Amino acid sequence: MPAKQLSRWTMAWFGAALLFLLLSLTLALGGAVGPSDWSRGVGLAGVHLFTLGWLCLAMLGALIQFVPVLAARPPVLPVLALPALLAGIGGTVALATGFLWLDGHEAVRGAFLVAPVLLAVAFGLAAAMIVPLLLVRASHKLAEVQLALVALAALWASGAAMTYNLSGIDLMPAFLPDGLGLHVLLGVAGWLSLAAFGVSYTLFAMFLLAPEGGAALRLAVRLAAGLTLGLILLAGMLLLVQGVVPAVLLWCLTALLPAVVALYLAEVARIWRLRRRADPEGNMRWSRVALAFLGLAALLAGPALWLGGRWAEAAIFVALVGWLSLLTLAQMVKIVSFLTWIQVFAPLIGRAPVPLVHHLTDPRATTRWLSLWGGGGAVGGLALLLVQPLVFRLSVAALLLAALGLGAELVAIRRLSHLDPQKRPATLPPVIFPAPDKRSAHDHARTA
Ligand code: HEM
Structure with a gap:
C-alpha cells in the first residue's frame, strides 16, 4: 500500500x-x-x-x-x-x-x-x-460495501424515528415496538456484516497470498444480499403503511439470511484453499474463528426471527461479539502493525535495514487475548440462550480483560515496544494522533 x-x-x-x-x-x-x-x-x-x-x-x-x-x-x-x-x-x-x-x-x-x-x-x-x-467502474469489487451504506442510511432512519418516537415526536408511529427487529437486522446483518463481507474478500486474499477470482460465487453473494436487504426495506415500508410485516416476508428472510452467509463462507473457503501462504498468520487464524461465529449466528437467525426472546439475544450477541468484534480485533492488530510499519519503516527501505511487519507484534500475547475474547463470546452466547445471568457476567469480565489486553498490545505496537531497542528509530510515531509537523500526502491528494 x-x-x-x-x-x-x-x-x-x-x-x-x-x-x-x-x-x-x-x-x-x-x-x-x-x-x-x-x-x-x-x-x-x-x-x-x-x-x-x-x-x-x-x-x-x-x-x-x-x-x-x-x-x-x-x-x-x-x-x-x-x-x-x-x-x-x-x-x-x-x-x-x-x-x-x-x-x-x-x-x-x-x-x-x-x-x-x-x-x-x-x-x-x-x-x-x-x-x-x-x-467508479473498478469498484464493482466493493458492491457489498455499496449495499452496506444503503443499509446504514435505513438504519439511521429507523433509529432516528424510534428516538423521536420515544421522545413523543411521532415521525413514524408504527415503527415501535414492531420495527425494533428490522432496526437490529439493518444494523447487524445489513450495515456491519455486509461492509465486513465487502472489505474482507480483498484483505483475506492479500493476507493469504491468494488470487481473488471467484466471480460467480461473489455475484451470487451480491444478488442474495441485495435481495435480502431489499426485503428488509420492503418489510419496513409495509410496517409503516399497513402496520404489519406479512409472514411470507419473514419466511423469505428466514431462508435468505443463512443462504447469504453460506455463499459468503463458500467464497472465503475458496480463497483459503487457493492460498499460497502455507501457515496463515494469527489475524487470519482468528478471522476463521470469527467466520465460525458467523455461521452460528446464521443458524440462530431463524429461531431468533420467529421466537425472539433469548434466541434473538443469543443470535445478536454471537453476531456482534463473536463474528463482528472478533474479526475486527484480529484484523485491527494486523492493520495497526502494517500501517505503523509503513509510516515508520517504508521511508527507510534501501537506506537502512528494516524489520518485518510481524516483528512489530507479539503473536503469543495476541493469541492469548483473542482466545480469551473468543471464549468469552462463546460462553456469553450460551449464557444468554440458557438465561444464566451470573455466567453471562463472567463472560463479560473475560471480554473486558481481553479488550484491555488487546488495547495494551495495540499501544505496544504503536510504541514499537516489541522491537530490539537498537532497531527502534529515535522518534516514535504518535500513538493516536497524526504527526503534527507535516500534512501527509493523503491530505494533499485532492488539494494539490
Ligand atoms: C449498528 C448500529 C446499531 C445497532 C446494531 C443497533 C442495535 C439496537 C438494538 C439491539 C436495540 C434493541 C435493544 C433491545 O432489545 O431493547 C436497539 C434499540 C434502539 N436503537 Fe439502535 N442500533 C444501532 C444504531 C442506532 C442508531 C443510529 C440510532 C439512532 C439514530 C438507534 C436508536 C435506537 C433506539 C431509539 C432504540 C430503542 C427502541 C426501544 O426499545 O424503545 N440505534 N438498537
Whole structure:
C-alpha cells in the first residue's frame, strides 16, 4: 500500500472505537445488561456504545482507510475524516446519554434529541469520502460495501424515528415496538456484516497470498444480499403503511439470511484453499474463528426471527461479539502493525535495514487475548440462550480483560515496544494522533 494513500486519522478512529468498547463492557459488567434485560435506558446505552461507538467507528475508520486502496483511486475529501470522527463520537455519546432519559433522568432529554442529528452528520461526512470511490467502474469489487451504506442510511432512519418516537415526536408511529427487529437486522446483518463481507474478500486474499477470482460465487453473494436487504426495506415500508410485516416476508428472510452467509463462507473457503501462504498468520487464524461465529449466528437467525426472546439475544450477541468484534480485533492488530510499519519503516527501505511487519507484534500475547475474547463470546452466547445471568457476567469480565489486553498490545505496537531497542528509530510515531509537523500526502491528494 503506497504511503500516500494512508489516512492520517485511522489510529484516532480505532482509538475512539476501543475506548467505547471498554466503556460498554464496563457498563455490562456493572449490570447494565443481562439475559432478558436489555431495554432499560442504561442497557440501551450500553448496547449503542458497543454497536455505534465500537463497531461503527471501527468500521467507518477501516472503510475510510481501505476503500481508496481497494478502488485503486486517490482518497476523496480526506479533510472530512476528523469532523466525521468528532460527529460520530459526539452522536454516540449523546445517544447513550440520552437513553438515560428513559430511566427518568430528565436533564438528558436534549442529548437524546440531538443525537440523530450528530450521527447523520457523521455518516454523511463519511459517505462523502467513500461513496464517490464506490461509484467508479473498478469498484464493482466493493458492491457489498455499496449495499452496506444503503443499509446504514435505513438504519439511521429507523433509529432516528424510534428516538423521536420515544421522545413523543411521532415521525413514524408504527415503527415501535414492531420495527425494533428490522432496526437490529439493518444494523447487524445489513450495515456491519455486509461492509465486513465487502472489505474482507480483498484483505483475506492479500493476507493469504491468494488470487481473488471467484466471480460467480461473489455475484451470487451480491444478488442474495441485495435481495435480502431489499426485503428488509420492503418489510419496513409495509410496517409503516399497513402496520404489519406479512409472514411470507419473514419466511423469505428466514431462508435468505443463512443462504447469504453460506455463499459468503463458500467464497472465503475458496480463497483459503487457493492460498499460497502455507501457515496463515494469527489475524487470519482468528478471522476463521470469527467466520465460525458467523455461521452460528446464521443458524440462530431463524429461531431468533420467529421466537425472539433469548434466541434473538443469543443470535445478536454471537453476531456482534463473536463474528463482528472478533474479526475486527484480529484484523485491527494486523492493520495497526502494517500501517505503523509503513509510516515508520517504508521511508527507510534501501537506506537502512528494516524489520518485518510481524516483528512489530507479539503473536503469543495476541493469541492469548483473542482466545480469551473468543471464549468469552462463546460462553456469553450460551449464557444468554440458557438465561444464566451470573455466567453471562463472567463472560463479560473475560471480554473486558481481553479488550484491555488487546488495547495494551495495540499501544505496544504503536510504541514499537516489541522491537530490539537498537532497531527502534529515535522518534516514535504518535500513538493516536497524526504527526503534527507535516500534512501527509493523503491530505494533499485532492488539494494539490
Ligand atoms: C449498528 C448500529 C446499531 C445497532 C446494531 C443497533 C442495535 C439496537 C438494538 C439491539 C436495540 C434493541 C435493544 C433491545 O432489545 O431493547 C436497539 C434499540 C434502539 N436503537 Fe439502535 N442500533 C444501532 C444504531 C442506532 C442508531 C443510529 C440510532 C439512532 C439514530 C438507534 C436508536 C435506537 C433506539 C431509539 C432504540 C430503542 C427502541 C426501544 O426499545 O424503545 N440505534 N438498537
